[in-house]
Amino acid sequence: MFKKVKPYMGEYMSYTKKAILCVCIAIIFSVLPYFFLYQIIAPLIGGQELSLTKVAMLIAFTAVCMAGNALLYVKGLSYSHHSAYNTLKNIRISLQKKLEAQPLGAIRELGNGRIKKVFTDDIETIEILLAHAIPEGIANLLIPVIVILAMFFVDWKLALLCIAALPIGMFAMGMMFKAGTAKMGAYYAAGAKMNNTIIEYINGMEVVKVFNRDGESYARLENDITSYRDFTLAWYKVCWPWMALYSSIIPCIALFALPVGGWFVLQGWSSLADFILILCMSFAVGTPVLKALSFAGKFPQLNYKIDELEKLIDNPPLKQSERDFEGSSHGIRFENVHFSYKDTEVLHGIDLALKEGQMTALVGESGSGKSTLAKLLVHFYDLNGGRITLGGQDIRDMKIEALNDQISYVSQEQFLFNTSLYENILIGRPTASREEVLEAARRAQCDEFLARVPQGIDTMAGDGGKMLSGGERQRISLARALLKNAPVIVLDEATAFIDPENEEKMNAAISEVIAGKTVLVIAHRLHTIKNADKICVLNQGNLAAEGTHDELLRSSDEYRRLWKAAEESAVWEVRA
Known part of the structure; x- marks a missing residue:
């Protein structure tokens, strides 16, 4: 002990x-x-x-x-x-x-x-x-x-x-320990599962209510709570007789x-x-x-x-060194990249080059590996095989802090802290002046909703940013990335929640921000990336094709199918 x-x-x-x-x-x-x-x-x-x-x-x-x-x-x-x-x-x-x-x-x-x-x-x-x-x-x-x-x-x-x-009491105590210890693992596992289910139930309550899935969701919650109760009672049921015996003797x-x-x-x-x-x-x-x-x-x-x-905390630590970024440029290479979630390989030997100062877009069906590639670039996971280099330097051969200094990562869901919107943007570069924060907010098209909220940029975001809509949270996140001004930008469905009225403004703001930078964009709406310098088509964890929009329309059946689906969805409407 x-x-x-x-x-x-x-x-x-x-x-x-x-x-x-x-x-x-x-x-x-x-x-x-x-x-x-x-x-x-x-x-x-x-x-x-x-x-x-x-x-x-x-x-x-x-x-x-x-x-x-x-x-x-x-x-x-x-x-x-x-x-x-x-x-x-x-x-x-x-x-x-x-x-x-x-x-x-x-x-x-x-x-x-x-x-x-x-x-x-x-x-x-x-x-x-x-x-x-x-x-x-x-x-x-x-x-x-x-x-x-x-x-x-x-x-x-x-x-x-x-x-x-005393020996009689000690024997009873020993039997209680033996019986209780055998069930201890299942008891704590049931407690952990119950906690995860309760948090999921609370976070997903809106979806549950909208789709009338109360019964199904509650049944799962009740099942996990009941399991925890049953494990607890089973544990005590085994221990109680021995406990009564030794506490009496x-x-x-x-x-x-x-x-x-x-x-x-x-x-x-x-x-x-x-x-x-x-x-x-x-x-x-x-x-x-x-x-x-x-x-x-x-x-x-x-x-x-x-x-x-x-x-x-026994998982292997992230592979990194104590070196700073020493790359010769900000070009990126994925070299024979393999990656698995547990026992399922989702990327099968990806070879891909992102030229410095150019925009590269990843497209493909859901589950094709687009977001996984982006997460590997920002070193959320270690590779199972191959390597990723930034300016010729393996990302594992530098400190994670050094890599983070070179990359701004904006995902579909960005977390906002329960502090002011100003302080949420300031996270991008804590040494920035107030004028620089305001300028970043303006370039991210935040002015429109900042004018509506009571205290402007000093308004509290609420728990997880709940005071803002999804699109507004994304714009705050984009302002954070703008303020950081890193040479590499990763946009993982970063405009997914932007409404049509503001989409053009957002695209203009993004175009201004990414000028001269190495950019990796992941998008389902293909018309937003048709002008990318290079478009890479992923299919079930493989690189199916790459080229410009026009080149892929001529050479790739997979891209043509995706583009046709994108055009059809663009004119989709609800009819009576």
């Missing part, structure tokens, strides 16, 4: 040690009153005289021990919480750094629900283990061990009777000592004074042992949670 968590604790391990020491002393203070009680009972049984002064002194000692117990317990928990929360901070920072080193595509595949559960729920539950289970569990186990050893010095026969019940440490020990006294094998002392000491054993064992059940969870965290 400590081996796994120690690297994350770092310097705060000393606070945990202080916490264990304070709690140990606090529990010793809680044990001493039983010995003071013996000092009062023993003379009375032996017929000896007991002065009121001695009784008052023993009562005063008891009060001091109770106060010391409270103060040191609180101090120990203060140390342990300080260590725990700083350890959680270290775990989250470590997780964040390792996630950042992984391919962005791999992070997205984890799902928002699972990442949220790990970063908040799973890591937060470790706090209970670190702040309570470790200091209290160790201290509550250590003190009973010391007391039991002391019992053997008083009367070894009575001591054996006292610990005779362990506190009754005098289960055998009281009747059999009394018989020993009657037979003269043990003295009455020793018998009373052993019984007093037994009260200092049962409750701490039970409390220690209640924390023992948390330790497998700690191991499991840390294992899950490490598995989550």
Whole structure:
């Protein structure tokens, strides 16, 4: 347990040690009153005289021990919480750094629900283990061990009777751990699946309502919630009988000592004074042992949670070096590029050159690999084979930050932070002046809707940009890319949500922005890219043809089919 968590604790391990020491002393203070009680009972049984002064002194000692117990317990928990929360901070920072080193595509595949559960729920539950289970569990186990050893010095026969019940309780505890650990993986998997389904259900509620799919969507949500409930109940159902057995037996440490020990006294094998002392000491054993064992059940969870965290971030990091961009130009080459999503290859040896200063368009049916090529260029994933170069330099042979400085990537869905539109655009180049941000917004055709919103460019975007329409969000994203002014621009269906009235303005703005830059455009509306310097036709992960619009109309059956479909859709209308 400590081996796994120690690297994350770092310097705060000393606070945990202080916490264990304070709690140990606090529990010793809680044990001493039983010995003071013996000092009062023993003379009375032996017929000896007991002065009121001695009784008052023993009562005063008891009060001091109770106060010391409270103060040191609180101090120990203060140390342990300080260590725990700083350890959680270290775990989250470590997780964040390792996630950042992984391919962005791999992070997205984890799902928002699972990442949220790990970063908040799973890591937060470790706090209970670190702040309570470790200091209290160790201290509550250590003190009973010391007391039991002391019992053997008083009367070894009575001591054996006292610990005779412990093996039965420990056996029940072990069976509970064994049964519970076997179901732990399925339990946490069900929890992660439920979280992902809840987030998907909430995000997709609009679609569900519009298409009257409430029953189907709710059925899936209900099924996953029910599965989580069933796993939880099954886990507890297995553990409950053993839990009831050990929680009943362990506190009754005098289960055998009281009747059999009394018989020993009657037979003269043990003295009455020793018998009373052993019984007093037994009260200092049962409750701490039970409390220690209640924390023992948390330790497998700690191991499991840390294992899950490490598995989550165990994906190979993104291949990159510490070099800056050293390319001789901003031309791009895809050389025999192979790529697979899990076990399914979606790109089969793509060879493609994008000349510097020219626009290259990718067209093809959905699922042909267009967006995948764009994501590979911005290094969302590592290749399975081949390489991609920028200016002759392999994109894996530079820092991801250096690559990002060279490329502006605008996708169909761009995320806006819940801050002002001005600050959302400023992300493109944080050092830009306000005038430069306003100019980028103007060139991205944002003026029209900025004039409508209450505070103009200082209006809040809302969660995920919900205060804006899809087309407005795309224009903010384009303004962000304009401000960045990178030499390479990737537009992945970047004008998909632009309405017809603003499409011409947007195309004019894009034409201004991409002048003199290396541009990769992905579009389904072919008429928007007919003037591209080169059009590449993808078909089921293969490069089927490339050339200008006129050349492809003459030479490519696949392009002619796509163009015919585009022309037909352009004149499509709803008729009564």
